[in-house]
Amino acid sequence: MCTGGMMTGEVCGWQVTATQATVHYDEGTTARNMVVARKTSGSCTVKGDSGGPVYTIDGSGQAYAQGILSGGGGGGSDNSGGAFDPCELIFTDIGLASNAFPGTVAWH
Structure with a gap:
């Protein structure tokens, strides 16, 4: 999976x-x-990335929504994951978000 955060891209x-x-x-x-x-x-991910998309990309380059980024951390002082300080991501599943918030998720 991938994330698209305002701060980290x-x-x-x-x-x-x-x-x-x-x-x-x-x-x-x-x-x-x-x-x-x-x-x-x-x-x-870092503070400021919250609210960004969580998605997967298939072999043809098509992106699929998985959720909305909520938080995370790890990575130590260099903000880079490793075996002893992995990165952690917390997100809301897209199905729950779609049911909880007004509007619709575009499915292609």
Whole structure:
């Protein structure tokens, strides 16, 4: 999977590690039914990337919406994932977002 954040741009290589997760954010909020993904190389997402798309790209270059970026972290001081400090991504599944928010998701 890939993310498209305002601060980091396109970051790919994410692998889902948990679904329907309950996440407790630093500022005290709790979110339920979130998806968690990780990666151990390349850039992590940063504050300011929230609200960006989470998507997959097939062999022909077609992108498919997977969710909306909510948070993450990891990567240590250089903001780059590794075996001992992997990047973590938290996002809302596109199906849940589509049902919860007004408007529609375009399916092609």
